[in-house]
Amino acid sequence: MGKILLFLLMSYVIIWAYIFPAPQQSLGEVSRIFYFHVPSAWVSVLAFLVSMLNGIIYLKKRDLNYDIKSSSASQIGLLFAFLATVSGSMWAKVSWGAYWNWDPRQVSIFILLLIYGAYFALRSAVLENDKKAALSAVYSILAFITVPFLVFIVPRVFESLHPATSVVDQNLKIQMSPKVSLVFFPSLVGFTILFFWIWSLQVKISQRVELKKGG
Amino acid sequence: MPSKFSNWVTKITAVFKKEIKSEFRTRYALNSILMFAVVTLTTLSFTVGQFALTNPVKSALLWVILFFSAMSGLAQVFIKEEERRTASILKLSALPNVIFLGKFFFNLVLLFMLEIVTIPLFLILLSLQVESWLLLLVILLLGSLGLTSATTIIGAIVSKTNVKGTLLTVLSFPILLPLLVISIQGTKLALDGSHLAGAGSEIIFLLSYTIVMLTASILFFETVWME
Numbered sequence: 259m260g261k262i263l264l265f266l267l268m269s270y271v272i273i274w275a276y277i278f279p280a281p282q283q284s285l286g287e288v289s290r291i292f293y294f295h296v297p298s299a300w301v302s303v304l305a306f307l308v309s310m311l312n313g314i315i316y317l318k319k320r321d322l323n324y325d326i327k328s329s330s331a332s333q334i335g336l337l338f339a340f341l342a343t344v345s346g347s348m349w350a351k352v353s354w355g356a357y358w359n360w361d362p363r364q365v366s367i368f369i370l371l372l373i374y375g376a377y378f379a380l381r382s383a384v385l386e387n388d389k390k391a392a393l394s395a396v397y398s399i400l401a402f403i404t405v406p407f408l409v410f411i412v413p414r415v416f417e418s419l420h421p422a423t424s425v426v427d428q429n430l431k432i433q434m435s436p437k438v439s440l441v442f443f444p445s446l447v448g449f450t451i452l453f454f455w456i457w458s459l460q461v462k463i464s465q466r467v468e469l470k471k472g473g
Numbered sequence: 474m475p476s477k478f479s480n481w482v483t484k485i486t487a488v489f490k491k492e493i494k495s496e497f498r499t500r501y502a503l504n505s506i507l508m509f510a511v512v513t514l515t516t517l518s519f520t521v522g523q524f525a526l527t528n529p530v531k532s533a534l535l536w537v538i539l540f541f542s543a544m545s546g547l548a549q550v551f552i553k554e555e556e557r558r559t560a561s562i563l564k565l566s567a568l569p570n571v572i573f574l575g576k577f578f579f580n581l582v583l584l585f586m587l588e589i590v591t592i593p594l595f596l597i598l599l600s601l602q603v604e605s606w607l608l609l610l611v612i613l614l615l616g617s618l619g620l621t622s623a624t625t626i627i628g629a630i631v632s633k634t635n636v637k638g639t640l641l642t643v644l645s646f647p648i649l650l651p652l653l654v655i656s657i658q659g660t661k662l663a664l665d666g667s668h669l670a671g672a673g674s675e676i677i678f679l680l681s682y683t684i685v686m687l688t689a690s691i692l693f694f695e696t697v698w699m700e
Contacts, residue, residue, distance in 0.1 A: 285670075315695055372647040379643050383634040390700050393630050396693045400648060402628065403689055404682075407651040411678055 264451050271445040273393055278437050288352045293441055299442035301343035303362060303405075305335025305453060310402045313395030325391035328398070328470065329381065330460040334453060336374040343367050366408050375402045481571065488575025492550060493582075501553075502583060506546030507517060510591045513538050518598035526599065532660035535595055536616070538652050541642075542587055543620055548628035548641045550576045557631045569695040573625070577687075580628075581621045588613060604666025611669065612659035615679035619652045624685050626690035629697045652682050 275293040312328035315321075347357040347369065358364060380397055384390040496502060517534060530567075554560040563572060592613070603609055624645055631641045658673040669676070682687065 365654075369650055371649050372650075376644045376647055379640065380634065382639055383636040385635055389633060390694055392700050393633055396697055397627075397630055397644065399624075399693060400686075400689055403685055404648050404651055407678070407682060407685075411651070421697070 260451075260455070264448065264455065267444055267448045268452070271441060271448050274441045275445070278441055288349065291349050293445045295342060295345040295349060296442070298338045298345060299367065300446060301449050301453045302335050302339035302342050302367075304450065305331045305338060305457075306370065306373070306398070306402065306405075308457070309335060310395075310398045313391075313398050316391050317395050320388070322387060322391060322468070323465070325395070326464045327385070327457075327461050328391075328395065330464055331457055332374060332377055332398075334456050334460060336371070336378075339367060339370050339454070340375060344372060369408055373398075377401070381401050474689070484567060484571045485574045485578070489578050492579035494575060495553075496579070496583075500624055502546040503586065504550040505549075506542045506583065506587050507590060509545040510542040510587055514591060514594055514598060517585060518617050522598060522600075528547055528664040529657075530665060531599055531601055532657050533594075534599070535660060536657050537592065538595070539584075539588070539616075539620070540649065540653060542591070543584060544642045544645060546583065546587075547580050547621070547624040548583055548631050548637070549630035550580055550625070551629045556655055564698070569698045572692055572698065573629075573691060573694040577621060577625045577690075580625050581617065584617045584621055588617065601664065603664060605663045605668065607658065608669055608672055609663035611676060612656060612663055612672070612679070615676060615683065616652065616656035616659070619656075619679055619686060620649065621684045622686040622690060623648050624651070626686070626694060626697070629694060633697065635664065644646050650680065655679060655682075 271293065275290055309328045309331035312324045312331065316328060318323035343364075346364065350359065350361070350364070351357045354361070377394060377398060381394050382391055384393055517538070554563060569577075595601065624641070627644050627648065628641060631637055631644065634640060655675050655678045659672050659679070661677065662672045
């Protein structure tokens with residue numbers, strides 16, 4: 259049932275993303291990527307948050323199931339971070355003139371990719387399962403607390419070309435024409451559900467693999 | 474309360490003294506970071522010293538040297554406990570917080586010793602014109618505090634893994650990058666001759682980064698250390 263709903267929602271997003279007028283008139287047709295780029299970036303951060311929260315629960319309860327949940331969320335987060343980077347740099351090529359120009363926002367997503375990479379490097383460097391789980395949980399917490407510095411402070415010190423106020427403005431009011439939000443918010447919801455669905459599948463697969471290894 | 478606090482300080486000092494003593498038996502960490510810094514600096518000066526470098530480039534190079542030298546030595550403080558199999562005895566003799574802070578201060582002293590040698594050499598070899606010494610010192614001090622706070626806890630994580638060689642750099646870089654970016658910016662301002670007030674946001678950033686990192690380290694060190 260959930261799968262059918264998700265299918266309908268994503269189909270709605272994909273179809274209307276191309277039928278409605280482009281979200282930003284000044285950028286033209288290319289700005290339709292907005293409907294897919296922003297939700298992927300959102301999911302890549304959400305996945306990291308989910309991974310860290312499961313890490314914290316692991317540290318409290320010492321149950322390896324939470325470690326499987328945490329690492330699975332990171333695996334999917336890495337995928338979405340990659341998608342956000344690629345779609346973002348394609349958009350940057352069209353609107354800013356180069357695929358990569360170390361804009362603070364590009365630095366942030368690059369760091370997110372590095373954090374995911376370091377997280378998996380750490381996991382592969384520890385053999386014992388419970389040690390691996392605890393160390394990677396602590397690392398993801400340490401990495402997470404530096405995110406505010408990166409996302410909110412560094413772009414304030416350096417100039418960014420990336421719009422900081424594209425979705426919400428300074429007064430936290432939604433800044434979007436009604437037609438755009440009719441596609442954007444379903445897309446955001448659809449990507450979020452998609453993430454949780456892939457995540458639950460990944461958790462099931464990893465649990466089976468662990469069971470086979472153990473028995 | 475004051476007696477409790479002074480008791481705590483005594484214990485931290487004891488760990489710190491123990492680190493100094495065992496370091497000066499071999500001078501392994503100090504030698505490796507000093508030689509690393511000197512070699513890097515010489516290479517830099519040899520290859521690019523003849524060109525007129527701009528201030529942003531010079532400040533970036535300075536922090537690249539400090540970052541990689543720190544990476545080569547600051548994890549030793551935990552790795553040696555695992556290698557010499559002295560970690561269990563240390564676990565029995567002191568509280569985790571005390572051990573962490575003792576080792577943190579030791580790493581800080583190590584980094585300061587590195588800077589005392591490297592920075593004058595850097596200034597001479599790359600012929601830097603420092604306009605605002607006070608700001609440079611403040612940025613170096615706060616930057617080193619942040620650098621040490623992050624590398625000490627990550628060094629503790631690394632010492633528990635099976636691969637110890639390059640992991641510290643890999644794990645520290647994403648966490649330290651915001652700090653490095655702001656330190657480089659602050660150093661550039663000092664070279665350009667900005668006043669303390671002109672670099673206010675950089676100073677606040679470095680301070681808050683250090684406070685956040687130290688707090689998190691003290692909270693989670695016990696989990697890592699007892700693993």
